[in-house]
Amino acid sequence: MRRGEFPVDALPAWCLLNDVTFVDVKVADIEGRGLGLVAERDLVNEEDHYEVPTLLAIPKELVLSAEGVEEYAKENKDFRQLLDAAGHQSTRGDILLFLLTQLVRSSPDYTGGQGAMTPWTQYFSLLPTQVPVPTMWSESELSHLRGTSLESAVSAKFAVLTKEFDAIREKTSEILYWDEILAVDGAVTVRDWVLLDALYRSRSLDLPKSGESMVPCLDLVNHSSSATAYFEENSKDEVVLLLKKGCGVPQSSEITISYGQDKSAAEMLFSYGFIDTNSPAKSIVLPLEPMDDDPLAKAKLHAFGKPPVLEIKDDDSGVPQWSAPFVYLMCLNEEDGLEFKILQATDGSRRLSMFWQETDITDEPYAIPELIGSHELAQIFKLRAVTVILEVVQQQLQELSPGEERSDAIPGLARAEVLQAASHLRAVESDLLKRALQVLDEQRTQLLADDSVLAYLGSMEATNSDQIVPEASNGNEDLS
Numbered sequence: 001m002r003r004g005e006f007p008v009d010a011l012p013a014w015c016l017l018n019d020v021t022f023v024d025v026k027v028a029d030i031e032g033r034g035l036g037l038v039a040e041r042d043l044v045n046e047e048d049h050y051e052v053p054t055l056l057a058i059p060k061e062l063v064l065s066a067e068g069v070e071e072y073a074k075e076n077k078d079f080r081q082l083l084d085a086a087g088h089q090s091t092r093g094d095i096l097l098f099l100l101t102q103l104v105r106s107s108p109d110y111t112g113g114q115g116a117m118t119p120w121t122q123y124f125s126l127l128p129t130q131v132p133v134p135t136m137w138s139e140s141e142l143s144h145l146r147g148t149s150l151e152s153a154v155s156a157k158f159a160v161l162t163k164e165f166d167a168i169r170e171k172t173s174e175i176l177y178w179d180e181i182l183a184v185d186g187a188v189t190v191r192d193w194v195l196l197d198a199l200y201r202s203r204s205l206d207l208p209k210s211g212e213s214m215v216p217c218l219d220l221v222n223h224s225s226s227a228t229a230y231f232e233e234n235s236k237d238e239v240v241l242l243l244k245k246g247c248g249v250p251q252s253s254e255i256t257i258s259y260g261q262d263k264s265a266a267e268m269l270f271s272y273g274f275i276d277t278n279s280p281a282k283s284i285v286l287p288l289e290p291m292d293d294d295p296l297a298k299a300k301l302h303a304f305g306k307p308p309v310l311e312i313k314d315d316d317s318g319v320p321q322w323s324a325p326f327v328y329l330m331c332l333n334e335e336d337g338l339e340f341k342i343l344q345a346t347d348g349s350r351r352l353s354m355f356w357q358e359t360d361i362t363d364e365p366y367a368i369p370e371l372i373g374s375h376e377l378a379q380i381f382k383l384r385a386v387t388v389i390l391e392v393v394q395q396q397l398q399e400l401s402p403g404e405e406r407s408d409a410i411p412g413l414a415r416a417e418v419l420q421a422a423s424h425l426r427a428v429e430s431d432l433l434k435r436a437l438q439v440l441d442e443q444r445t446q447l448l449a450d451d452s453v454l455a456y457l458g459s460m461e462a463t464n465s466d467q468i469v470p471e472a473s474n475g476n477e478d479l480s
């Protein structure tokens, strides 16, 4: 759907009308970052200052939170119908439906009545039409993510967004107003939904009182790992941007906040469309899949209850640590003491229950690593787990190799900043995986030297040779 226009020059008037206050700061174009906030004069907040300088204040009524959405629904019948039909599942979903309504109402193509306007209707047109997150990249650009952790994450996200949009269309098919926009005229398409999701992901924040929210004007502040400002909700429930203690910002310099110190390169690229090269956070999340020949695979996935992943993260001293509770389920079987049963509750309902050593552990599937700790074969289970993780890491590293990148790329134009971000992600992830491989190798070597493991492997060898000898000497070999 065509977007409305709201030039940034008109923002001061909008702020005056809606009680948004900028103090000694203004909105400006920032090279390579879109809009941002800059100081109008030298700003300083000495360590011994009692009062923290407020740079921006936004009244509570403008905060787009779960409560804000509900308030708007009270005044706008069309939105109420949309929310009741397709919303009330998550704050994110409801905010996206709100943004969808603003997209429609602010578009020059909109021919419906005025109804109850909100300051957001106009503000929405100031939001960018392009967000540099991978869900908005071209096919050719996306091919540069092959082998990175974002390859599967982005395709999974596309599948979810398509499903969400189809569900909205289906649920609103009985509402004339929305059916016309979403199905009959097709004025809003899944591409618009992808944009709304990108806007939400790159501009939403967690407020201490209001929770997940979008805040007009605060969402114009860019990120830096050496941020000079922070936000909070004050006693009047306004959202305020404050200068950090001990910080000075020279006139015309940018004011920044931190979007999160612990976010990995992949998370930053996925949510905001750029990677902070100064960020120390090093981590990667990869999907885990049960073994192809595991007859219990489906039951294990069901019992685990969420998509299984492997997370590798540098600890404080920069050594990669891995965590993957599902890998223990992958490596355990009936002969080890893992069992699944269908049990009937007193109300007649049936549920799949998981047992470890005859104890029902259905409600604690993520505690498996601790639960197996006291078993006499605990070290063997660990060895199996380490071996599986080692293979996953080796496989991922192979997919990330520079040769793979070149041969897999779909020809076509790719923006320089996209190529740079994808290449940076590949470098960060392959460095972390190589270091993790070393750690895993050491863990495996240690486990193989463990007394209980040696005794177990020795007993297995003896059992196998006991079995092989009679078979080999029974004189019935098929030599055909």
Ligand SMILES: C[S@@+](CC[C@H](N)C(=O)[O-])C[C@H]1O[C@@H](n2cnc3c(N)ncnc32)[C@H](O)[C@@H]1O
Pocket: 032, 033, 034, 035, 036, 127, 128, 131, 132, 202, 203, 219, 220, 221, 222, 223, 224, 271, 272, 273, 274
């Ligand atoms: C909350 S908005 C900030 C305002 C935004 N620049 C605008 O024009 O509306 C977040 C977006 O700003 C851009 N951005 C913020 N910090 C950045 C940085 N340090 N480097 C590059 N882009 C940045 C990214 O496009 C990100 O998705």
